[in-house]
Amino acid sequence: MPTEEDLVPRVDPEAVPSDTLTVLGRVPAGATREEAVAHLREAARLVRRRDIQMIRASGLGHVGGEFSVIDILITLYLDAMNMSPELLGDPDRDRFILSKGHAAAALYTTLAIAGFLPPEQLGTFMQPLSQLNGHPARTKIAAVEASTGPLGHGLPVAVGTAFAGQLDGSPRRTFVVTGDGELQEGSNWEALMTAGNHRLSHLCVVVDRNRLQQGARVADTNDLEPLADKLRAFNLEVVEVDGHDHGALLDVFANVPAASGKPTAVIAHTIKGHPISFMSDNVAWHHKVPSAEQVAQALAELEA
Numbered sequence: 198m199p200t201e202e203d204l205v206p207r208v209d210p211e212a213v214p215s216d217t218l219t220v221l222g223r224v225p226a227g228a229t230r231e232e233a234v235a236h237l238r239e240a241a242r243l244v245r246r247r248d249i250q251m252i253r254a255s256g257l258g259h260v261g262g263e264f265s266v267i268d269i270l271i272t273l274y275l276d277a278m279n280m281s282p283e284l285l286g287d288p289d290r291d292r293f294i295l296s297k298g299h300a301a302a303a304l305y306t307t308l309a310i311a312g313f314l315p316p317e318q319l320g321t322f323m324q325p326l327s328q329l330n331g332h333p334a335r336t337k338i339a340a341v342e343a344s345t346g347p348l349g350h351g352l353p354v355a356v357g358t359a360f361a362g363q364l365d366g367s368p369r370r371t372f373v374v375t376g377d378g379e380l381q382e383g384s385n386w387e388a389l390m391t392a393g394n395h396r397l398s399h400l401c402v403v404v405d406r407n408r409l410q411q412g413a414r415v416a417d418t419n420d421l422e423p424l425a426d427k428l429r430a431f432n433l434e435v436v437e438v439d440g441h442d443h444g445a446l447l448d449v450f451a452n453v454p455a456a457s458g459k460p461t462a463v464i465a466h467t468i469k470g471h472p473i474s475f476m477s478d479n480v481a482w483h484h485k486v487p488s489a490e491q492v493a494q495a496l497a498e499l500e501a
């Protein structure tokens with residue numbers, strides 16, 4: 198059994214490598230598909246580097262679930278969504294909610310590389326008085342749409358957000374990312390039933406389908422399968438995609454709203470801890486802090 202000390206090692210922040218994240222911003226207008234994918238791939242690499250450094254320096258975090266969702270966040274924020282720092286006050290811009298709020302560091306690093314947060318602020322993650330808490334707070338960060346962390350709340354909020362957009366006749370779309378373990382919370386299914394019933398076409402629910410939750414495989418806890426059939430039965434348009442393939446994700450998000458007029462559910466097949474050899478699909482890395490040697494190895498693997 199790991200002790201509390203193993204999970205939360207005492208760390209000297211000065212001893213941890215700390216990049217100054219370059220603000221890459223959105224994929225430039227007019228970029229070819231190859232250029233767009235290359236931009237997203239490089240952004241995701243930089244964000245993973247900074248994320249693991251933050252987890253090591255703070256001695257807390259959820260690096261496995263962050264590495265599974267980073268490609269989805271990067272694709273949304275740097276290309277797919279109609280959302281940028283200049284658009285924050287625009288009522289018709291797209292909305293994003295990270296329902297799996299424990300992956301907060303992945304959201305903060307993505308917001309920083311997209312220009313919503315100064316990169317230096319990332320160094321305050323989890324420190325006293327920081328705005329960058331262990332779970333995202335909408336009262337502290339302008340770009341955070343909903344405070345999340347208690348699983349099963351973000352999707353219901355997103356359904357309300359999408360419903361409001363429909364009532365306004367606005368073109369804005371609402372994207373929400375849930376964990377797959379999170380879908381065991383009944384509140385999600387109540388929200389999905391409402392979304393399907395009211396044909397909230399501008400809602401896109403992305404399931405980070407990494408097949409692991411905290412301490413166990415989802416299938417060994419409360420199996421979700423047949424997940425696609427269940428979502429279809431709730432009147433959603435279901436798409437399955439490799440959640441680490443930026444080009445494929447771009448194609449899927451470009452189809453929201455779906456021609457059918459139904460809300461979209463994207464089952465994004467991912468690997469928890471991707472692409473780090475010792476973390477990938479390893480349940481131990483849900484909430485574990487890497488040693489200095491493990492950070493060095495992960496950074497080396499991200500260069501390769």
Ligand SMILES: Cc1ncc(C[n+]2csc(CCOP(=O)(O)OP(=O)(O)O)c2C)c(N)n1
Nearest residue numbers: 262299346347348376377378379409410411
């Ligand atoms: C209501 C609630 N219960 C328990 C937790 C503690 N918790 C945080 S993450 C997690 C597992 C989530 O698994 P999953 O949704 O699959 O996330 P991922 O694999 O993407 O990290 C749990 C149980 C919580 N945050 N909220």
Ligand SMILES: [Mg+2]
Nearest residue numbers: 377378409410
């Ligand atoms: Mg999971």
